Amino acid sequence: xxxxxxxxxAHRAPVYRARRxxxxxxxxxxxxxxxxxxxxxxxxxxxxxxxxAFDLLPERRIETARIVPVLGDGRSEGDxxxxxxxxxxxxxxxxxxQTINLMAAQIARNIIQIPKVICVLEDLxxxxxxxxLGLESISSRKIxxxxxxxxxxx
Amino acid sequence: MYVVxxxxxRVGSSLAxxxxxxxxxxxxxxxxxxKTQILDEALGKICVLGDxxxxxxxxxxxxxxxxxxxxxxxxxxxxxxxxxIARGKFEVHSTVSVLNEANxxxxxxxxxxxxxxxxxxxxxxxxxxxxxxxxVEEV
Numbered sequence: 347x348x349x350x351x352x353x354x355x356a357h358r359a360p361v362y363r364a365r366r367x368x369x370x371x372x373x374x375x376x377x378x379x380x381x382x383x384x385x386x387x388x389x390x391x392x393x394x395x396x397x398x399a400f401d402l403l404p405e406r407r408i409e410t411a412r413i414v415p416v417l418g419d420g421r422s423e424g425d426x427x428x429x430x431x432x433x434x435x436x437x438x439x440x441x442x443x444q445t446i447n448l449m450a451a452q453i454a455r456n457i458i459q460i461p462k463v464i465c466v467l468e469d470l471x472x473x474x475x476x477x478x479l480g481l482e483s484i485s486s487r488k489i490x491x492x493x494x495x496x497x498x499x500x
Numbered sequence: 501m502y503v504v505x506x507x508x509x510r511v512g513s514s515l516a517x518x519x520x521x522x523x524x525x526x527x528x529x530x531x532x533x534x535k536t537q538i539l540d541e542a543l544g545k546i547c548v549l550g551d552x553x554x555x556x557x558x559x560x561x562x563x564x565x566x567x568x569x570x571x572x573x574x575x576x577x578x579x580x581x582x583x584x585i586a587r588g589k590f591e592v593h594s595t596v597s598v599l600n601e602a603n604x605x606x607x608x609x610x611x612x613x614x615x616x617x618x619x620x621x622x623x624x625x626x627x628x629x630x631x632x633x634x635x636v637e638e639v
Contacts, residue, residue: 443577444581445553452580452610453607456607469555471589479584
């Protein structure tokens with residue numbers, strides 16, 4: 347927009363839009379991720395098919411509905427839609443099972459059409475195959491290997 | 501023909517037997533040691549012990565030279581991903597899979613699996629066919 351300039355006071359932080367995020371898998375990774383993302387002001391729903399998994403979540407956050415636990419199965423389109431409760435911006439598949447993560451991520455991306463979908467995988471080669479299919483993934487082994495390499499060579 | 505079957509359960513082992521009878525070469529992948537032992541004893545050493553959606557296991561089972569990959573496990577997420585790896589990495593000519601939950605049909609279609617066997621639909625249609633004469637009688 348020509349001629350229009352926004353004068354931002356120097357001390358003011360940039361506007362941050364709260365994102366609606368669904369995390370699949372309330373294990374060590376999912377639960378700690380939900381806390382960090384919630385800290386950054388995002389609205390978190392976290393799904394697991396084992397209600398005991400939600401014991402990892404801080405009670406305070408659940409009470410204030412900043413993190414909403416949802417019981418359900420990530421392999422089921424119905425359960426995912428219910429957990430997404432309308433529009434969601436981001437879906438993160440973080441269960442301990444690579445195949446479940448991949449299936450859930452594909453439902454989220456190709457059928458429900460969540461804008462941003464990221465899948466946690468172990469296997470680099472599998473990650474490469476699904477990258478060709480347009481699925482964004484993070485390979486835990488690659489990250490560990492990269493870090494070890496950098497630090498060993500430093 | 502060289503066929504690799506995923507799953508040494510009821511469906512997988514019957515399929516393996518059928519293919520062997522028809523003169524094809526067969527390998528069967530299953531992560532359950534007991535099932536592979538039973539099948540190996542029955543049909544000769546054709547099993548590879550391991551996870552179906554695992555690239556090294558699939559290599560060991562001969563996916564690089566396979567004409568057809570058939571996923572028969574009771575878990576759709578394993579069948580789906582294994583077929584996608586078979587296509588994406590090993591470029592297998594034909595992929596076939598059972599579909600345990602009918603609701604997953606769209607996802608399986610989108611994955612480009614060549615032939616999908618909807619298990620519940622199959623059972624229903626068999627029963628319908630068997631019951632049809634009875635229903636006509638009652639009218």
